[in-house]
Amino acid sequence: MIGEMALSIKTNRMLWGRAASRCSLSECRRELVIDALDTDDPSLVGEAAHIIAERPDGPRGHSNLTLEQRNTYANLILLCNVHHKQVDDQVNHFTVQRLTSIKAEHELWVRSNLSDFSPLKQADDERWAGYIEEWASKADLDNWFSETSFLLGANPSVNVGFLDNLKALRYWILSRVWPESSPDLRAALENFLMVLGDFVNVFDKHSKREHDDLFQHVQKFYQIENWDDELYHRLLRRYEFHVALVYDLTFEMTRATNYVCDRVRESLDRGFRIDQGVLLVQMGMDSNLNVSTLRLEYFGQERTQRPYPGLQKYMEIRSSRDYYQGEGREPTE
Numbered sequence: 001m002i003g004e005m006a007l008s009i010k011t012n013r014m015l016w017g018r019a020a021s022r023c024s025l026s027e028c029r030r031e032l033v034i035d036a037l038d039t040d041d042p043s044l045v046g047e048a049a050h051i052i053a054e055r056p057d058g059p060r061g062h063s064n065l066t067l068e069q070r071n072t073y074a075n076l077i078l079l080c081n082v083h084h085k086q087v088d089d090q091v092n093h094f095t096v097q098r099l100t101s102i103k104a105e106h107e108l109w110v111r112s113n114l115s116d117f118s119p120l121k122q123a124d125d126e127r128w129a130g131y132i133e134e135w136a137s138k139a140d141l142d143n144w145f146s147e148t149s150f151l152l153g154a155n156p157s158v159n160v161g162f163l164d165n166l167k168a169l170r171y172w173i174l175s176r177v178w179p180e181s182s183p184d185l186r187a188a189l190e191n192f193l194m195v196l197g198d199f200v201n202v203f204d205k206h207s208k209r210e211h212d213d214l215f216q217h218v219q220k221f222y223q224i225e226n227w228d229d230e231l232y233h234r235l236l237r238r239y240e241f242h243v244a245l246v247y248d249l250t251f252e253m254t255r256a257t258n259y260v261c262d263r264v265r266e267s268l269d270r271g272f273r274i275d276q277g278v279l280l281v282q283m284g285m286d287s288n289l290n291v292s293t294l295r296l297e298y299f300g301q302e303r304t305q306r307p308y309p310g311l312q313k314y315m316e317i318r319s320s321r322d323y324y325q326g327e328g329r330e331p332t333e
Contacts, residue, residue, distance in 0.1 A: 007048060007071060009269045010129035014073045015048055017122045020114055022046075023080040024106040030080055048076045049084045051099045059088040060096050077103040124179035125268065131176060132264050132272070135189065138169045139257065144279045150215065151203075151250045153284040156243060157217040160209055163200075170197055181267075187305035188263040192256040198311040199249040206242055218243060237331045244326025247283075248318045252308060254281050254296045255321070259307065294323055 007015075022029045023046065032046025053061035054070050069075065077099055079087065087094040110117050140147060140162060147162045173193045178186050209216040222235035258279050264272045283292040298307045299322065308314060312329075319327045 006275075007076075008129075009133055009264075009272055010126060011071070011073045011076070012048070012269060012271070013125050013129040015076050015078050016046070017125055018107045018110065019078040019103075020110040020117050022078070022106070022110070023083055024077050024103050025079065025083050026102070026106065026109070028080060028083055029106070029109075032078070032080055045081055046078055047081055047084045049079045049087060051075050051077055051096055051103075053088075059091045060094075060099075121181060124181040127179050128182055128185065128268055132260075132268065135169070135173070135260070136273075138165055138172060140165060141257065141273070141279065142276070144254070144257070145282060148250055148254065149282045149284070152247055152281060155218055155220070156203070156207075156246045157215040158203065158207075160214060160216050163203075163216055166196060167200055170200065182263075184305060185260070185263040185267050188256075188260045191306040191308050192253070192260050194306070194310065195249065195253045195256045195308045198314075199246075199253050202242070202249055202311070203246055206239075218246065234331075241326060241330050245315070245330075247325040248314075248321075250281065251294070251296050251321065251323055251325075252314065252318070254279055255298050256308060258297050259303070296321075296323060 016032075021032050023032060030045075033044055050058070050070060051060065052063045052065055052070055052075055053059050054067070055061055056063070063070075065075065087099065111119065143162075147159060150157045150159065170193060173189055173196075203216075203218070206221055207216050207218045220239060222232060222239045224232055224235070261273055261278070265274075278295055278297065281294050281296060283294060302321075309317065315326075315329050318324045
């Protein structure tokens, strides 16, 4: 069983896909995904077994391999839960060399005998898995809650490192060579890209980064040197609109991110970020000193291929989302 280190989505896709979701022992080769029932989800009865154990004191554990190397595809074999127990109990019979050969022979059998196994589809899935791993890392999903909390404070700000990574992520997504499979996943990533681009442009419009500051802050551009009551209130209305739009685009970007994760679970890896759950955000203190933690997702008819309609239309419809701060377009008066 996998213990200390979780397997990457690409490693899982390589392991399960190349083995056709079957036990690798030739005397078994049972399918390891049991179909869903009317009242229950599908059941997985397969396990990623270590050829050289994850820990030195485990089965076949004596090795110079690092922990990371022990959790790579090369050191794993897909087995049913019964044979996983057997190979770890009977280590004198199931040596490293024997398990390596069993794995190679089984994958050759899959390619040669299963008409529904497509090497091209498998290659596409592995490329998708690599893309998703990189996207999740570049978007810093593990720190999304803390990073976006600064954007949702009384005066929005953002860690410059996080913002720079988001800006670079725009070009990374735009330059991908997409596999032909999983068009819904591609559409979800492109939807995320649209929101991300508008968020960056809107935030940059009225924000500033001081030379030594670790944060870029929205400027209070309603503050004027020479008092002019009409100008002050006009600028104040525009500032309040801008802050609300930054909030709403942060909300929308979170929805778009959760939507990508949903599509990954639908088309690529059912277990993707299951332990972490959906991304949440924290809204700063309101006038009553309350802090709100929000779960933001697309619902119902919003769950189209591209739920985000672009900035101008979004400003008109954002009040129909599950949570919002502003309405309408920027005031001109």
